[in-house]
Amino acid sequence: MTFRTRFAPSPTGPLHLGHAYSAIIAHDMARAAGGEFLLRMEDTDLQRAKPEWDAAIVEDLTWLGLTWDGPILRQSEHLTQYDAYLDRFEAMGLLYPCSCSRADIRAAVSAPQEGVSHDVYPGTCKQRSMASRKAGDALRLHMDRALAQLQGRTVAFQETGETYKGQHAIDADKALQDIGDVVLSRKGEEIIAYFLASALDDVHQGITHVVRGEDLFDFTPLQVMLLRLLEQPVPVYHHHRLIRDDAGKRLAKRDDARAISKYRSEGATPQDIRRMVGLT
Numbered sequence: 001m002t003f004r005t006r007f008a009p010s011p012t013g014p015l016h017l018g019h020a021y022s023a024i025i026a027h028d029m030a031r032a033a034g035g036e037f038l039l040r041m042e043d044t045d046l047q048r049a050k051p052e053w054d055a056a057i058v059e060d061l062t063w064l065g066l067t068w069d070g071p072i073l074r075q076s077e078h079l080t081q082y083d084a085y086l087d088r089f090e091a092m093g094l095l096y097p098c099s100c101s102r103a104d105i106r107a108a109v110s111a112p113q114e115g116v117s118h119d120v121y122p123g124t125c126k127q128r129s130m131a132s133r134k135a136g137d138a139l140r141l142h143m144d145r146a147l148a149q150l151q152g153r154t155v156a157f158q159e160t161g162e163t164y165k166g167q168h169a170i171d172a173d174k175a176l177q178d179i180g181d182v183v184l185s186r187k188g189e190e191i192i193a194y195f196l197a198s199a200l201d202d203v204h205q206g207i208t209h210v211v212r213g214e215d216l217f218d219f220t221p222l223q224v225m226l227l228r229l230l231e232q233p234v235p236v237y238h239h240h241r242l243i244r245d246d247a248g249k250r251l252a253k254r255d256d257a258r259a260i261s262k263y264r265s266e267g268a269t270p271q272d273i274r275r276m277v278g279l280t
Contacts, residue, residue: 003035004208007061007068008198010042011053014259015060018213018243021277025240026211027066038205039068043076044192060260064270073205075197082192085200085230086139086185090130094146094229097137098125098183120180140181146229147172157224161239163214170221179222199223203232214239243277 005026009019030037039061043049058072089095098121121140155170184193202210217239227234245258263273274280 001208002206003030003033004038004206005030005035005211006038006040006202006205006207007066007211008040008042008201009057010045010048011050011057012045012048013053014261015057016243016258016260017273017277018258020060020064020260020273021243021279022211022213022240023061023066024064024274024277024279025238026209027068029209029211029238035208036069037066038070038073038207040073040201040205041075042194042198042201043074044079044194044197046076049076056261060264063264064260064273073201075192075201079192081204082185082197082200085196088230089141089184090139092149092229094142094149095130095139095184096126096128096142096181097130097133098128098140099134099137100124120178121182123181126181136186138183138186141184141226143176143179143181146225147175150225150228153228155225155228157220157234158236159217159220159239160209160236161214161217163241164217164239168221170225175221175225178218182222195219195223196226199227200232202235203227207235209236209238211238211240213242215242 007023007026009015009023015023027037029035039058041049041054041057043054054074061068086095125140126142150170150172157168159165159168182193182195184196185191217237220237220239224234260273263276271280
């Protein structure tokens with residue numbers, strides 16, 4: 001099997017040093033293994049994703065000297081493919097409709113942020129049947145039933161990142177306590193959960209090694225569970241350290257002072273960027 005990594009930014013703002021670090025690691029790992037490096041735009045947030053940010057990301061990565069194999073995959077261009085997987089979950093009896101607040105639902109399906117806790121759903125709508133679904137309802141995973149279907153299967157993943165290196169088995173009790181009945185989608189509004197779309201696209205693109213920041217490690221057990229429920233292969237994961245500001249806080253897209261485009265405009269070179277993130 002071809003060693004294949006990917007860089008999957010959301011085109012909702014400028015790339016900063018943290019993005020550059022992740023992209024370079026994934027790129028260099030693939031090239032060192034004689035494999036492939038893919039670029040994917042995770043633009044399912046249709047309100048915030050902008051074509052101009054998409055173009056800026058491509059420009060920055062090209063300037064960094066990174067090359068990718070094949071065309072760029074944009075999630076917004078195949079939203080209907082996700083519906084097919086949701087239909088499979090529904091056929092397995094693993095979904096129920098939820099009419100809780102739209103703000104809560106949107107927060108639940110967005111990419112996680114470091115320092116923002118994941119609130120386990122209290123089960124307000126858990127007894128509802130799919131037959132009671134109304135327009136605008138979200139679809140939640142019935143975690144108890146999902147775990148029951150996974151009994152007897154190997155549900156684990158291999159981690160090669162320094163902090164979490166090793167084999168990790170998914171604990172059912174911990175999944176119920178720490179993950180709960182997560183939102184997978186709000187049908188009819190083209191909203192798909194970040195963690196579901198990302199995992200499905202890793203399968204679609206044949207990604208063998210998922211390279212990303214340590215802030216996403218806690219979402220990995222959920223993604224592995226979803227993949228095993230769908231009888232899909234589980235990639236190897238490599239969660240790397242985060243690039244932080246002087247106060248120790250993870251860089252975010254609002255940190256324009258560390259935007260790659262700003263360093264470029266000030267005369268920095270790609271080698272300077274590698275040095276700034278500790279790769280030389």
